[in-house]
Amino acid sequence: DQQVKQNSPSLSVQEGRISILNCDYTNSMFDYFLWYKKYPAEGPTFLISISSIKDKNEDGRFTVFLNKSAKHLSLHIVPSQPGDSAVYFCAASPTGNQFYFGTGTSLTVIP
Amino acid sequence: EAGVAQSPRYKIIEKRQSVAFWCNPISGHATLYWYQQILGQGPKLLIQFQNNGVVDDSQLPKDRFSAERLKGVDSTLKIQPAKLEDSAVYLCASSLTTYGYTFGSGTRLTVV
Numbered sequence: 001d002q003q004v005k006q007n008s009p010s011l012s013v014q015e016g017r018i019s020i021l022n023c024d025y026t027n028s029m030f031d032y033f034l035w036y037k038k039y040p041a042e043g044p045t046f047l048i049s050i051s052s053i054k055d056k057n058e059d060g061r062f063t064v065f066l067n068k069s070a071k072h073l074s075l076h077i078v079p080s081q082p083g084d085s086a087v088y089f090c091a092a093s094p095t096g097n098q099f100y101f102g103t104g105t106s107l108t109v110i111p
Numbered sequence: 112e113a114g115v116a117q118s119p120r121y122k123i124i125e126k127r128q129s130v131a132f133w134c135n136p137i138s139g140h141a142t143l144y145w146y147q148q149i150l151g152q153g154p155k156l157l158i159q160f161q162n163n164g165v166v167d168d169s170q171l172p173k174d175r176f177s178a179e180r181l182k183g184v185d186s187t188l189k190i191q192p193a194k195l196e197d198s199a200v201y202l203c204a205s206s207l208t209t210y211g212y213t214f215g216s217g218t219r220l221t222v223v
Contacts, residue, residue, distance in 0.1 A: 004153070034211055043115070043202055043214030044154070089153050098167060101153030
């Protein structure tokens with residue numbers, strides 16, 4: 001049972017434009033959310049986090065939005081750069097401890 | 112700060128053989144996790160350690176998988192006997208706090 005879903009397996013964006021990656025979850029007890037970025041042959045790298053007490057968290061070019069009523073979060077990358085090309089995983093947890101991961105979205109930023 | 116170290120990077124074995132993976136977490140990180148990532152899927156938690164004690168192993172297939180963390184530092188994950196469906200990347204992660212953790216590069220296991 002997939003509790004965290006990333007329904008878009010891939011996304012292509014022109015360099016300089018906005019990338020929007022979406023994530024939906026089913027468990028209303030999830031209060032902690034993370035985004036990880038993964039390059040080939042490497043482990044996932046932590047990107048940005050948000051907890052349910054906030055609806056937005058920003059870190060440089062990366063912003064995560066949380067809509068708890070819709071059980072939806074999104075990652076915005078502005079402006080997108082070719083080095084952002086990677087697989088992005090969202091993850092959610094009720095406790096901030098054990099996280100459930102989505103299946104990932106492969107982002108390609110076209111120069 | 113050194114990252115999470117895992118070895119080997121790659122392993123190919125025949126089904127029914129045994130295999131072991133090793134993980135050295137970031138120094139001082141009390142919590143250690145083993146995740147299994149099958150191709151095309153997100154990482155799935157297998158087991159969580161707090162120091163040298165098991166916090167959660169509910170998703171570990173205990174008939175063939177075992178894990179230990181001696182002295183609360185290094186950890187090994189073993190599969191015996193391996194099945195074809197065990198082909199995956201095995202990721203180790205560690206954390207200092209309970210919010211977000213650092214992954215190693217993983218061990219890619221291919222069972223033939």
